[in-house]
Amino acid sequence: MKKIILSFLLLSSFFIHAQVGIGVATANINASAQLEVASTTKGMLIPRMTATQRAAISSPATGLLVFQTDAPIGLYYYTGSAWALSGAARPTTDQFTATAGQTSFTLTQAPQNAKVWMFINGVRTNNNGYTVSGSTITYSPTNNSSYTLVVGDRIQFDYCY
Numbered sequence: 001m002k003k004i005i006l007s008f009l010l011l012s013s014f015f016i017h018a019q020v021g022i023g024v025a026t027a028n029i030n031a032s033a034q035l036e037v038a039s040t041t042k043g044m045l046i047p048r049m050t051a052t053q054r055a056a057i058s059s060p061a062t063g064l065l066v067f068q069t070d071a072p073i074g075l076y077y078y079t080g081s082a083w084a085l086s087g088a089a090r091p092t093t094d095q096f097t098a099t100a101g102q103t104s105f106t107l108t109q110a111p112q113n114a115k116v117w118m119f120i121n122g123v124r125t126n127n128n129g130y131t132v133s134g135s136t137i138t139y140s141p142t143n144n145s146s147y148t149l150v151v152g153d154r155i156q157f158d159y160c161y
Contacts, residue, residue, distance in 0.1 A: 046075075052085060072094065072161070089160035098153035105137040109161035119156040120147070 021029040023038040030036055037044055047048030048067045054076060057064070064079035072099045075086040094107050100121075107116075114132040116138070130137050138156060141148045149155070 011088070039136075060123075091158070091160050094157045098149040098151065098155050098157040100151045102149050103139045103141075105118050105139070105155065105157065107135040107137060107157060109158065109159075110135045111159040112161050116157055118157040119154075119158070120144075120149070 019026075019029045019033065020035045021038070022036070025037050029051070046065050046067055048069050050070045051068055051081065054068055054114075054124050057066075060078040060083075062078055064078040065086075066073060066076050068076050072085060076083045076085075077086055092109060096105055106123050111132060116132050118130050118137065125144050129137045130143075139149065
């Protein structure tokens with residue numbers, strides 16, 4: 001009889017699915033959650049670190065979350081191949097005064113999804129008139145009706161980061 005009970009306990013331990021609730025009655029844990037935290041007066045604090053510390057995480061798991069404390073500050077998650085800043089895209093504008101024949105511009109932030117709109121003296125350029133690589137924009141006059149930038153041209157880039 002002892003062997004039967006012991007066998008039953010061993011076998012049933014493979015099928016037990018435990019959920020954890022902090023501040024939640026066990027019976028009220030959401031069925032889709034492995035961990036549920038409830039509070040109306042406090043939040044949850046995830047690991048905080050610098051970009052250098054985040055980059056040093058060895059083999060991060062897909063979905064890993066950390067809060068980066070230096071620029072750009074925010075909640076980051078690992079996609080399985082790269083770290084991504086979470087949250088809504090933040091729109092911004094960078095403006096420059098061109099020099100003669102200038103073709104390269106450095107934005108203050110790296111654009112999200114490389115979506116950038118370029119304006120020369122208030123006129124939007126052809127999307128093929130420039131390329132985006134990180135935070136660097138390279139303007140190509142041949143791809144924008146052969147317009148070469150001259151001294152004093154007002155250049156504006158609108159993008160989200």
